[in-house]
Amino acid sequence: GNSVTQMEGPVTLSEEAFLTINCTYTATGYPSLFWYVQYPGEGLQLLLKATKADDKGSNKGFEATYRKETTSFHLEKGSVQVSDSAVYFCALSEAGSQGNLIFGKGTKLSVKP
Amino acid sequence: ETGVTQSPTHLIKTRGQQVTLRCSSQSGHNTVSWYQQALGQGPQFIFQYYREEENGRGNFPPRFSGLQFPNYSSELNVNALELDDSALYLCASSLGQGRSDTQYFGPGTRLTVL
Numbered sequence: 001g002n003s004v005t006q007m008e009g010p011v012t013l014s015e016e017a018f019l020t021i022n023c024t025y026t027a028t029g030y031p032s033l034f035w036y037v038q039y040p041g042e043g044l045q046l047l048l049k050a051t052k053a054d055d056k057g058s059n060k061g062f063e064a065t066y067r068k069e070t071t072s073f074h075l076e077k078g079s080v081q082v083s084d085s086a087v088y089f090c091a092l093s094e095a096g097s098q099g100n101l102i103f104g105k106g107t108k109l110s111v112k113p
Numbered sequence: 114e115t116g117v118t119q120s121p122t123h124l125i126k127t128r129g130q131q132v133t134l135r136c137s138s139q140s141g142h143n144t145v146s147w148y149q150q151a152l153g154q155g156p157q158f159i160f161q162y163y164r165e166e167e168n169g170r171g172n173f174p175p176r177f178s179g180l181q182f183p184n185y186s187s188e189l190n191v192n193a194l195e196l197d198d199s200a201l202y203l204c205a206s207s208l209g210q211g212r213s214d215t216q217y218f219g220p221g222t223r224l225t226v227l
Binding site for chain 2: 004031032034036042043044045046049051089091093094095099100101102103104105106
């Protein structure tokens with residue numbers, strides 16, 4: 001079945017460090033891929049998305065490229081801030097699935113000043 | 114533009130009871146999906162409603178049921194509560210049901226079953 005695998009957390013970085021959170025997926029068709037962020041005590045917010053191979057999603061300095069050949073959608077940011085501390089979820093939505101999202105387990109990021 | 118809202122924020126129930134959670138979708142959105150997020154896990158899809166009809170369902174038993182109303186707001190009902198039902202319940206709305214349609218999430222309802 002379809003699934004999403006994220007790198008285990010927690011990830012602890014110093015402010016201005018480079019961030020990579022790995023995400024790989026298994027899908028039978030051509031899914032759309034998403035990164036959502038969850039700040040403490042809040043619901044999920046869409047961070048970025050990509051709907052076809054080689055698309056790059058970007059927002060707030062975060063980027064992720066849809067790599068069909070490696071079935072990956074790694075999240076990157078060049079310089080993290082304390083305010084980026086949150087849990088990050090990779091998710092996919094496959095054609096014919098009524099758009100329901102399949103999520104990874106989440107990666108908790110803590111950024112220290 | 115009003116985002117997705119959910120009520121109540123927190124709820125405590127005992128095993129065997131029934132609970133109803135409510136969700137108001139974002140303006141103009143006709144599709145509502147519900148997810149269960151256990152502590153430390155990613156959300157799991159429960160079901161989706163489109164124009165008042167259930168449009169897809171995840172791997173949840175029939176005691177999880179829902180409704181969507183003509184104004185596209187929605188309810189999630191859970192009967193015969195079990196301890197494992199303790200979780201954050203998230204509602205998400207979208208303009209459509211396609212794979213590329215973005216789902217916008219509410220803040221969630223934290224359900225504790227004792």
